[in-house]
Amino acid sequence: MVTIYDLSQESGFSPSTVSKALNNYSGVNASTREKILQAAKKIGYTPNANARALKAKFSQNLGVLFYLRNSLDLTHYFFIQVLNEFKRLTESRGYDITLLSKGEDAGAQAFVKHCHMRQLDGVLILGDYTSDLVQELMISDIPCVAIDYAGGLIPGVTSDNYEKTRELVSRLIGMGHERILFLTGEFNFVTEERKRGYADAFREVNKERLPCVEARYYDADLSAEYTEKYYPALKPTAIIYPDDFSATGGVNALRGMGLSIPDDVSVATFDGGVLSRVTSPTLTCVRQNAEGIGRALATKLLAMIENGDDKIEQIVVEAQLQFTESCRRLKV
Amino acid sequence: MVTIYDLSQESGFSPSTVSKALNNYSGVNASTREKILQAAKKIGYTPNANARALKAKFSQNLGVLFYLRNSLDLTHYFFIQVLNEFKRLTESRGYDITLLSKGEDAGAQAFVKHCHMRQLDGVLILGDYTSDLVQELMISDIPCVAIDYAGGLIPGVTSDNYEKTRELVSRLIGMGHERILFLTGEFNFVTEERKRGYADAFREVNKERLPCVEARYYDADLSAEYTEKYYPALKPTAIIYPDDFSATGGVNALRGMGLSIPDDVSVATFDGGVLSRVTSPTLTCVRQNAEGIGRALATKLLAMIENGDDKIEQIVVEAQLQFTESCRRLKV
């Protein structure tokens, strides 16, 4: 391995001067710096990030924690899209990304400990925030941001779920739908916001609404099951699913019952990723801006790390209501 | 931060003894080790991975390189599933995962350099292997494994694409299909294997076959476009798509042309992820064993790192042929 000492030899300057030159510190003559840079190129110098982190106290390395039920994990398509954009932005700023683990096995260790071990500069949390281990991380000294979080311990980025859900439901009502079945995801901040939007849309026009049914995010089978169970009982004219995958499961169940969409029943969903666009019919949805959310998360986290930004704020990234084939107007 | 020196103080043993105790080296009295472990727990000692890596020359950290076209990246659903399992296994063995970047921006650096910087113990490569930067990594001193690679520079793990494709096509032929349109992914090892299987299935029965059409992996729009273009021209009775996403795009295009599946045209695809199961009709597919592939990659890479395994082999993980609703038997 080529070290800074080799480079010191090659260039004829001391290690300290070399270090300063490489880090663009002041106090190094331009021509000196130039010579050092040349020499570095010549002998193929690669700085050792671990050595640097050890002394300098920051690692240029961010942790990403997927805290979801086991079967899901990295395969959460929406979160992966968010991460993809987060990665793009942070890596353009010189950071690497390390995946934190649930550590379910022998070497289990608390997330905080894991972060300290690697001297991570900050962490992005995606998933479920009720666990003690996650809470512990949030209240630690490590800068954290999270998606869909509003617990007040750290900044969070979310879509405008309440508004867009209310708008979605209002429009459905306007199209003549009154019996709208909302299959929600499991309990969390986002779910509650959406339920609130659903309820308020009905409240606005002073109409009765069906009770919400709690299903699960990203569980196409469960959505199918509940569709088969509740459709006959409640006879909704429209069904709202918690996400694209669940919706697809639901749509199939409906077809299996001999129903066609949107003729017999209208369907809407959340997320609006590629899946909602390639199915047939294309799904009406509240399309979340995954890229925007990823960027907001990255920007905020870097501000916390680099500029000491310590404002615990809620950042809202606008979602987009997308009415497409899967919903139809009922004759009034 | 609590260091090994603090722990040395607390326990009354020297740093060297403490280090040995923590690493389970021989030459430390059992009672001594016990005292040290107790002390460690008491003062909340967390080892510093960077300091350790610096001296010990290995980081317990693996790199993962997604080398795909920009629009795709982490959102490649099949690769993410593979990574998910890879992560599960490697982290149970105490490794962390760091995402390597394409480094398209200012701080651009070759992958090899990036790995050396972080002293990564090994790398998993997913994607396209033709780039110089990737080749450079493969021939470097860093242990690497790759999915769907067969270039001979490093070990590769793949499905038995040739066999399963041939079987798929043979069965379609057996069901009376003769005009089978194969929309392939872009040129690479896997694509060629599948094309070979397709060709051989026809050769076996001495029948003419349609020319393959090169589309792109994970490009639902292009598949839709080609479906609209080639269906009228070639009038196939069955179409094979390169992956679930593309198939979904194709299926929609077919529906848009007023065709129904499988009555007017049968459809099959590769991957067979959750998407192929939740669409309607469910898609006949060559289902790749993402978990198995992830495990094989992890196992091999760890063997290379920990046991010096240097056998450049091709590991084949059996895929599964899954005939479902989207294909029908033609009357003979």
Added chain:
DNA sequence: AAAATTTATGAAATCGGTTTCTGTTTGGGA
């Protein structure tokens, strides 16, 4: 009981950087 091993512990060097602090030049002003 003395000598030869074996076992347990610690001192000190090292990994590859950064940073503080000191000393030497250099240039500008009087």
Added chain:
DNA sequence: TCCCAAACAGAAACCGATTTCATAAATTTT
């Protein structure tokens, strides 16, 4: 021409671990 401040370069300490080697204590052998 002389003095002082600013600019530049380097020596040495340090970050937190591991590892080699020397030494002391315990155990076995003769």
